[in-house]
Amino acid sequence: MTGAILVLNAGSSSLKFAVYPVADDKKPPLVRGKIAGIGSAPVFSAHDRTGQALRWDKGPPLCPDTDHDALIPPLLDWLKIQIGDLTIIAAGHRVVHGGRDFDGPARVNDALMAKLDRLVPLAPLHQPHNLAAIRCVSRAVPDLPQVACFDTSFHRTQSPLAQMFALPRELTDEGILRYGFHGLSYDYIARTLPSHLGDRANGRVIVAHLGNGASMCAMKGRRSVATSMGFTALDGLMMGQRCGALDPGVVLYLMQQKGMSAAEISQLLYERSGLLGVSGISNDMAALQSSAAPRAKEAIALFCYRAAGELAQLAASIDGLDAIVFTAGIGENSALVRARICDHLLWMGVRLDTAANVRNAPRINAVWSEIDVLVIPTDEEAVIAQATRMIKSGVSGRPSPG
């Protein structure tokens, strides 16, 4: 098969894209980029395989009111120019929610879209944008095969117990379950683990995906056993703007005593909490690290304290721990956060090599550490590209790890 695979990851205010030649989709993409600030102040950034910056000079002006729908057709035209002789033969999309039905990527058709539409209430902030991008590509290139790759699929290997809330049975049956997210990132890490850990890759591993959104996944045999995010991407770790796990009594108090509406509470928990809420300064870890304000320091301390606690809880689900993997923006780049989290885990036998940690080296544990500690850059787009190529060529299901 020749041609190229387009990967799109449409968020509420951003559109990430990448194009992989079908012939070598395990290598970096030909083009990778992002349009951020959609709906307010759009900023385009992209680079080619060598890391050279590419400009949006052929496209229409990016105005504050340009939405995803208006952006996708010119983006497709721009990409065609960048990839020269290659033709885009399929598009793969990140879709946040696949519900209980999908344990792997699926080819887009009307029946699939109807199922995914029904999942919008489970992920109202993300799913509509993901589905809108699929529909927009369908309108622009009606015959192009498209594939949906779900953030929830990787966690479908979990036991019923790990997915259940302690709620009345009928709510569980209705689908109020712990679905988990960031599955494409965990899938990528699971596939690359053997090259870092050899046989230990199939042992007890916890992956900490620490970005603006943050979660952890406990794996055994490179399959998800438990994860910190639950029914929504609000649960678990403290995040950039999201609160993470919270006593549900706080929500009742906000409603009953403070008279807040569901919309106000949603905005509070998704957009005004986490690092931003605690520091009062920023949701951005790098910005907080360079601030001398006591509340910035307290926000970082709480982030690390909560992360270590979650990690210890997840270790119980896999009967102990052989390795920790840090990934995503904070996990890959913040030596301070990694060191602080690991300081809380000294009792588990975690020992860091300080110099390796400061260099963001692939392996950062001291030689006498009982637990391996790795830093592995994640690549969700690569997972989507491989899945799209497989589905396009008629192979169903998730590519096997490794």
Ligand code: ADP
């Ligand atoms: P998203 O969830 O939006 O994909 P990313 O994975 O890009 O997020 O992570 C963004 C986070 O990574 C931000 O909080 C940012 O400050 C943090 N980050 C990136 N580089 C560094 C760095 N060198 N030191 C500390 N934090 C960093």
